[in-house]
Each structure stands twice: as structure tokens, then as C-alpha cells.
Amino acid sequence: MVGVxxxxxxxxxxxxxxxxxxxxxxxSRNPIITADLNPFEAQYYKxxxxxxxxxxxxxxxxxxxxxxxxAEQRFRQLNKDPVSYNPDIEYPQGKPExxxxxxxxxxxxxxxPKTYKQVGEEGHxxxxxxxxxxxxxxxxxxxxxxxxxxxxNDLTSLERKLSRTLYLVINxxxxxxxxxxxxxxxxxxKALHTLAEDGLYKIGGEKINYFNVSxxxxxxxxxxxxxxxxxxxxxxxxxGEFIPQDESLQYLWLTKEELKGKxxxxxxxEISHLFSDV
Amino acid sequence: MSVSRTFTRAFSNSSSLSRAGYSTVxxxxxxxxxxxxxxxxxxxxxxxxxxxxxxVGYKPTEIDQDRLLDHYHNTIQSDLMLHFYKHDAQxxxxxxxxxxxxxxxxxxxxxxxxxxxTTRQTRDINPINFKNIPQLESVVVxxxxxxxxxxxxxxxxxxxxxxxxxxxxxxxxYAKANILPWKMRAGxxxxxxxxxxxxxxxxxxxxxxxxxxxxxxxxxxxxxxSGDRSGNITFGLDPEDVKxxxxxxxxxxxxPNLTGLHITFKTTARTDDQARTLLSSVGFPxxxx
Amino acid sequence: MFKSMIPxxxxxxxxxxxxxxxxxxxxxxxxxxxxATQKIVNQLSALSASRKQPKLIRLCQEDLIKHRxxxxxxxxxKRQREQKRxxxxxxxxxxxxxxxxxxxxxxxxxxELASEKPKxxxxxxxxxxxxxxxxxxxxxxxxxxxxxxxxxxxxxTTPESS
Numbered sequence: 001m002v003g004v005x006x007x008x009x010x011x012x013x014x015x016x017x018x019x020x021x022x023x024x025x026x027x028s029r030n031p032i033i034t035a036d037l038n039p040f041e042a043q044y045y046k047x048x049x050x051x052x053x054x055x056x057x058x059x060x061x062x063x064x065x066x067x068x069x070x071a072e073q074r075f076r077q078l079n080k081d082p083v084s085y086n087p088d089i090e091y092p093q094g095k096p097e098x099x100x101x102x103x104x105x106x107x108x109x110x111x112x113p114k115t116y117k118q119v120g121e122e123g124h125x126x127x128x129x130x131x132x133x134x135x136x137x138x139x140x141x142x143x144x145x146x147x148x149x150x151x152x153n154d155l156t157s158l159e160r161k162l163s164r165t166l167y168l169v170i171n172x173x174x175x176x177x178x179x180x181x182x183x184x185x186x187x188x189x190k191a192l193h194t195l196a197e198d199g200l201y202k203i204g205g206e207k208i209n210y211f212n213v214s215x216x217x218x219x220x221x222x223x224x225x226x227x228x229x230x231x232x233x234x235x236x237x238x239x240g241e242f243i244p245q246d247e248s249l250q251y252l253w254l255t256k257e258e259l260k261g262k263x264x265x266x267x268x269x270e271i272s273h274l275f276s277d278v
Numbered sequence: 279m280s281v282s283r284t285f286t287r288a289f290s291n292s293s294s295l296s297r298a299g300y301s302t303v304x305x306x307x308x309x310x311x312x313x314x315x316x317x318x319x320x321x322x323x324x325x326x327x328x329x330x331x332x333x334v335g336y337k338p339t340e341i342d343q344d345r346l347l348d349h350y351h352n353t354i355q356s357d358l359m360l361h362f363y364k365h366d367a368q369x370x371x372x373x374x375x376x377x378x379x380x381x382x383x384x385x386x387x388x389x390x391x392x393x394x395x396t397t398r399q400t401r402d403i404n405p406i407n408f409k410n411i412p413q414l415e416s417v418v419v420x421x422x423x424x425x426x427x428x429x430x431x432x433x434x435x436x437x438x439x440x441x442x443x444x445x446x447x448x449x450x451x452y453a454k455a456n457i458l459p460w461k462m463r464a465g466x467x468x469x470x471x472x473x474x475x476x477x478x479x480x481x482x483x484x485x486x487x488x489x490x491x492x493x494x495x496x497x498x499x500x501x502x503x504s505g506d507r508s509g510n511i512t513f514g515l516d517p518e519d520v521k522x523x524x525x526x527x528x529x530x531x532x533x534p535n536l537t538g539l540h541i542t543f544k545t546t547a548r549t550d551d552q553a554r555t556l557l558s559s560v561g562f563p564x565x566x567x
Numbered sequence: 568m569f570k571s572m573i574p575x576x577x578x579x580x581x582x583x584x585x586x587x588x589x590x591x592x593x594x595x596x597x598x599x600x601x602x603a604t605q606k607i608v609n610q611l612s613a614l615s616a617s618r619k620q621p622k623l624i625r626l627c628q629e630d631l632i633k634h635r636x637x638x639x640x641x642x643x644x645k646r647q648r649e650q651k652r653x654x655x656x657x658x659x660x661x662x663x664x665x666x667x668x669x670x671x672x673x674x675x676x677x678x679e680l681a682s683e684k685p686k687x688x689x690x691x692x693x694x695x696x697x698x699x700x701x702x703x704x705x706x707x708x709x710x711x712x713x714x715x716x717x718x719x720x721x722x723x724t725t726p727e728s729s
Binding site for chain 1: 609610612613616618619620621622624637640641644651655658659662663665666667669670673674676677680681682683684691692694695698699700701702703704706707708709710711712713
């Protein structure tokens with residue numbers, strides 16, 4: 001009975017035109033800087049690190065600064081000894097407990113001599129002019145986490161939203177979708193990831209350094225409108241640039257939340273679990 | 279009457295086996311040794327778990343964002359799952375101890391036969407799914423200091439060196455065997471080791487892969503042949519290379535007799551190949567020797 | 568060098584002290600040890616906890632409750648994050664299984680190619696770097712040109728096998 005049923009299903013299936021197998025490319029740019037912390041995380045880390053500093057052992061000054069050296073003298077100038085305990089005085093806030101020139105009750109704050117002049121200090125202007133970019137003694141000012149592309153809201157730039165994973169989407173028939181490729185010649189069998197790669201080079205140029213995570217597709221989306229089976233191949237862009245070979249091709253690099261706004265809701269819902277939250 | 283159990287005369291060994299662990303008749307005398315000193319009320323504070331702020335040894339562990347762990351969770355973990363996916367994969371059983379057979383009652387309680395060809399059992403290799411994606415468990419850093427065999431005070435500097443570069447107080451290790459040509463005597467301190475987990479591990483790995491290794495001119499990578507066949511990879515650094523650690527670099531005169539390091543990455547991967555892929559994803563190059 | 572210096576140095580010092588000891592009440596004689604010994608003493612003291620430990624934190628009842636509330640909130644936050652992560656991974660895993668199961672029936676040849684695994688370890692590229700707190704001077708490298716042989720042969724298997 002079962003055998004008969006199955007055969008009938010197979011026959012019904014083969015009478016239709018079987019769906020075309022195609023491969024889609026989930027090309028992502030990984031985060032370049034650490035994720036932004038939410039306020040709770042930031043506060044918790046601050047609280048914990050303050051506790052950690054409070055419970056730290058005393059800095060072994062005698063190990064790093066030999067007595068009588070110039071460096072030790074400068075260190076002593078910067079770090080004044082805490083108020084020592086005098087039995088004749090009453091301390092309403094608690095008696096100081098000094099060990100190795102540190103009050104055990106509190107965290108130890110250590111100032112190290114700076115090799116540069118700070119803003120507002122005398123000689124800062126001249127120094128910033130004279131000191132070269134490779135000078136190890138210069139003041140290190142970290143680059144901004146917000147880039148020019150963020151300020152101009154350039155959605156096609158790879159330098160936007162450095163703390164997030166960006167995904168490549170292209171515009172097809174006024175719909176934003178992941179780039180999808182179909183094998184043109186029917187004789188030759190091409191692996192799904194090869195098909196995706198060749199397709200990417202065709203639409204985006206060959207100046208893309210990318211890493212294909214696996215030959216295995218990470219998702220199957222059945223496109224009933226075009227009678228297609230879209231196997232999604234996952235890969236990362238490492239350097240280079242996506243330069244559309246066709247002038248009319250529109251493309252965007254978007255985060256997960258932005259994809260939600262751009263993609264068709266049904267389409268987004270089907271593939272949303274593939275996108276990273278960060 | 280208190281007679282020590284070891285000195286009571288017994289004609290058979292089975293009598294002590296059949297006896298219960300303690301007598302139920304009061305006053306209860308425990309046959310299992312209990313360290314009663316540990317029950318002193320003064321020591322109660324030592325029983326508080328260490329992650330509680332009331333504990334004497336409390337130390338906050340999550341003091342900052344762990345960028346390596348975040349990177350693993352955000353990017354690598356999902357990639358590794360796809361990368362190691364094998365359709366219809368089956369469990370590969372390890373080399374286990376063997377039964378002697380069940381045809382005789384004497385074989386029932388006999389200790390099992392050793393695994394084929396070896397003395398140790400090996401683990402099963404399960405196909406990778408979303409629950410068992412390879413992950414770094416810990417990093418063990420170890421120093422062997424042969425000069426300390428003669429003068430044990432020379433071991434202090436290797437312990438200090440290790441503590442400085444890892445932020446964890448190093449344990450002393452002792453020689454286990456008497457080997458005359460190496461002047462080794464059992465019980466002599468001859469090095470130091472630390473096992474790093476959590477933030478300290480991440481910090482050490484990033485320092486190593488971003489600051490130390492790129493500055494070693496002769497460094498080609500970790501040997502592809504390295505590994506213990508169950509997913510743990512080891513490599514070594516020369517005394518010259520150790521100087522590249524930022525904690526050592528500026529204070530080289532404080533560490534006069536530098537020694538090399540052995541660094542072992544313990545992973546939850548069950549094969550070396552998986553462990554290599556995992557390590558390459560956190561920034562370690564490999565090369566074919 | 569160390570070995571020869573330390574015991575001798577210490578010894579001679581003690582001897583001289585005992586010979587020329589003059590008692591003076593309340594006055595302390597300065598003990599000087601030689602430089603090499605001092606270095607080792609410094610190393611030991613840098614390593615040991617003695618006199619370097621801070622006072623224990625003694626929280627009042629109110630602060631203790633505050634602390635416990637914060638820690639509990641953090642645990643809840645972490646658990647929820649972990650559950651979300653696991654759920655997403657599970658979904659991803661199921662969709663891989665589903666895709667491969669379908670490919671197996673719809674195109675066995677493509678299935679073979681998709682489940683082909685290299686025999687040796689495949690290494691992830693070093694360019695996939697751990698994110699840093701602040702971006703580099705050039706956050707993204709644009710001028711990438713593929714190696715010449717790559718363009719000619721156009722070898723498709725990107726996972727660099729080692």
C-alpha cells in the first residue's frame with residue numbers, strides 16, 4: 001500500500017517541472033571593533049573592575065624601581081605616601097593601615113611618569129608638531145569608533161558600523177535580496193559554492209578577498225514564485241571591495257536590523273536566523 | 279578502648295569489606311577518617327564559595343568585555359558548526375577496554391582487558407552539532423628550568439616570569455625521577471606552570487597572537503604535526519622569543535636567566551584537525567614541518 | 568655567578584658583625600645584604616602575598632543585598648543571552664540538516680560536491696581577526712588584487728587547505 005502511494009507521488013512530482021537549483025551567497029563583513037556594550041553590561045563591568053582594583057595586591061615598587069635611581073625619584077614625586085597612622089590622633093573615618101606605603105583599606109592608584117605633554121600643558125603645541133607618528137613616546141590617541149561612512153550614512157561602504165556584522169544585499173526587480181546565481185549551462189555540474197563564487201566575481205569584480213566557510217549550504221529557501229531552490233552559501237569578505245560590474249546594479253551593506261527594514265518580511269523571516277545579532 | 283584499626287589482628291580481608299562505613303550504635307565512631315579540624319567554627323568563612331563576596335579568596339572574574347570570547351560567540355562558533363558539518367555522520371567509537379567474555383562466572387568481575395595496542399582508552403568522536411562545537415577550554419603554560427635543579431633559588435625567577443606574563447600566580451613543579459646525567463633528583467623544584475581560563479586565557483592568547491608571535495622573525499607558525507591526537511595542541515617558545523612579551527621587554531635586567539615556555543591549548547575538540555582549525559580561527563598560523 | 572656570590576657574601580657579613588659587635592641600647596644596626604641576594608629577595612617578595620594583601624571587603628547588610636541583587640541580575644542577563652544564542656545555533660543547525668537532506672534527493676551529484684571534505688585540517692584565514700577596541704588607521708583594506716595564478720586557473724575551492 002505504502003509503495004503504491006509513494007510511486008504515485010513520485011509520478012505526480014515528475015510530471016511538474018522540477019525546481020531549478022540555485023545558490024545564494026550570504027557574504028558578510030565581520031565586526032572590526034568590539035561590540036557596543038549595553039548600559040547594564042557597561043555598569044556591571046565597571047563595578048566588577050572597581051572591586052577587582054580594590055582587592056589587588058600592592059604594587060611591588062621596590063621590584064621595578066631600584067632605590068636611589070632617577071626613575072624611582074620621579075615615581076616618588078608622582079605618588080605621594082598616604083597619611084600614616086598616629087596613635088595620638090583620633091580617626092573618625094577609620095584608622096589608616098599602611099603596608100608598603102599603601103593604605104590597605106582602599107584601592108591603590110599609581111601614577112606613572114608620562115612621556116608626553118598633555119593638552120593644555122606647556123609645550124604641548126610644539127611637541128605635537130615635532131613628534132613624528134612613529135615616535136613611541138608620543139601620546140596615543142585611539143581612532144574614533146565612528147567613521148566617516150557612519151557620519152555620511154553611506155550604506156554601500158564597508159567602513160560603516162565597524163562594530164557590527166554587515167551583509168551584502170542587491171536589488172533585483174525592486175526587491176532587496178541576497179545575490180542569487182543559477183547555472184547557465186546544463187551539462188556541466190558545478191558545486192554550489194563554486195557557482196556562488198563565480199557569480200560573485202561576475203557581479204562584483206575579482207578584487208574581492210573572501211573566505212568560503214564550507215562547501216555545505218547553510219540554508220535552503222524554496223522560492224515558489226520563480227520555482228527555484230535557493231541554497232545559501234556562507235562566506236566572509238576579508239579585504240578588497242565589491243565593485244558592481246553592471247552600472248545599474250544597486251547593492252548595500254546592511255546590519256541585521258537594517259535588513260529587517262529593507263527585505264521582504266516573509267523573506268527576512270525565513271533567513272533571519274542566519275544573521276548575527278552583533 | 280581505642281585501638282587503631284590498622285593494628286587490630288584480622289585473619290581475613292573480607293571482614294573489613296563487608297563492614298559498613300560507620301557503626302550506627304551511639305556513640306557513633308566513624309571508620310571513615312574525617313578531618314575534624316575543618317569543622318571548627320573559625321573555619322566556616324573558608325567554606326564560602328569563592329565567587330561570593332563574603333569569601334576570603336573572592337576575586338571578581340568578569341571585569342571587562344572579553345573580546346576573544348565575544349568574537350568566538352559572534353562569528354567563529356557558527357562558522358565552525360557549518361564547517362565541521364557532515365551529513366549522516368556517525369559516532370566513531372574510541373579504543374575502549376574490552377570484556378573478557380561472559381561465558382564464565384570468573385570473568386564477570388575481572389578487571390577489563392586493556393584497549394587494543396595501547397594502555398589508555400581513547401574518547402569517542404561525536405559528529406559536530408550545535409551542542410558540541412569545539413571551544414578553547416584552557417591554556418597551560420609551563421617552564422622547565424634545568425638550572426634550578428642545582429640551585430633551587432633560580433626557580434624563583436621562572437615562577438615570577440610566568441606570573442608576570444599570565445597574571446596568575448604560578449605553581450612550582452618538582453622533578454619526579456632520579457636521572458643522574460641530568461643532575462635530576464626527585465623532589466627538586468625544576469620549573470613552574472599555570473593553567474589559564476576565562477579572561478586571563480583570552481588576554482594571554484591575544485597578547486601572544488597579536489604582540490609576541492608577529493615580532494619573532496624566525497617564527498613560521500605552530501607545527502602541523504603538533505597535537506596529542508585528542509584535540510590538544512602544544513608549541514614552544516625560545517628564551518629569545520620570551521623577551522617579546524611586553525611585561526618582560528622593558529624589564530629585561532630583572533629576569534636574568536630567561537627560559538623557554540611550553541604552551542598547551544586544551545580544547546573540547548576531539549581530533550587534532552578540529553583543534554587546529556579552531557586555533558587558526560583565533561589567529562595562530564600553522565606550518566608544515 | 569649567583570651561586571658563588573650568595574653564600575659567601577652572607578657568611579662574611581655575619582662573621583664581621585659578630586666580631587665587631589658593639590652593644591648600644593635602642594640603636595639598630597643596619598643590615599646590608601649584597602646586591603644579588605637583594606635581587607632574589609625582591610623577586611620573592613614580588614611573587615608572595617605577604618604584606619601586600621588589601622583589607623577584606625566587609626559590606627554592611629544593605630550593601631550586601633545590593634551586591635547580591637546586581638550579581639543575580641547579571642546572572643539572569645547572561646542566562647538569557649546564552650539561551651538566545653543556543654536557540655539560534657540550533658535553528659542554524661536544523662537548516663543545514665534540512666538543506667542537505669533536500670539536496671540529497673534533488674541532486675545527488677551536487678550533494679556529493681557539497682559534502683566533500685578535505686582530508687587535512689582546513690585553516691581559517693589569518694585576516695579574520697579578533698575585533699579590537701578601536702579601529703586601525705585604515706579600517707578596511709581596499710586594494711586587494713588576487714594572485715596571478717588564481718585569476719588564470721580560477722581555482723574555486725577557497726578554503727585554503729594546508
